[in-house]
Amino acid sequence: MLNKQSPLPMYYQIEEDIKKRIAKQEFLPGESIPSERALTEMYDVSRMTVRQAVNNLVQEGLLYREKGKGTFIAEAKMEQSLSGLTSFTEDMKRRGLKPGNKLLSFEVKEAGSPLAKKLGMEADERVYEVRRVRLADDVPMALETTYIPYGLMPELTEEHIQQSFYAYVEALGFTIGRAEQAIEAALADEYQAEALEIPLHAALLGIERLTFTTDGRPFELVQSAYRADRYKFLAEIHRN
Structure with missing residues (x-):
């Protein structure tokens, strides 16, 4: 053999x-x-x-x-290209999987300096803070915290978040342009392990994505912890 x-x-x-x-x-x-x-x-x-x-x-x-x-x-890992800009819901539907959310919290709070700087806001302006577990065919895939400027879409509700957020953004007349994304390795703490139904200190892919409209306005900051046993990211790189 x-x-x-x-x-x-x-x-x-x-x-x-x-x-x-x-x-x-x-x-x-x-x-x-x-x-x-x-x-x-x-x-x-x-x-x-x-x-x-x-x-x-x-x-x-x-x-x-x-x-x-x-x-x-192990279950086969999902391959996610880094070359396109899609929402989790859009990506799961494209794969033929049923997207889902387990909403953990939905609140409006003061942005504070570090967050405001990233979103191009004043520190005393308000943001939505949305925490949820993203599901594929009812299996936890990622733990996600999303920050959205309140003044940009003051009528956002939990119901909109439970659907495709990008579809809602586009329905408001915004055009989604680009995103800046950073990825790093991490280990699951107790909160993450429980939410994602994985062992304590299991490997995670920590991802922060800041998304902009075509006119350059940041409208979403997402901090996600993806299960490294179910996800891998692909990038096509060209020599300059």
């Missing part, structure tokens, strides 16, 4: 073989993979080699471990 004459390390060949089996649906999400002992016999290599291959696949998010139970095939 493995080419022991190849310059490619044995653990790498095992990783690639398991990936092919996942792609061919020989191993399905939620199913356990064979034990280390079984894999050692299957590939005719040392247990250390098998362990290295499995550890690498766990780090990639293709496998996950449950203490005392074994190692399992």
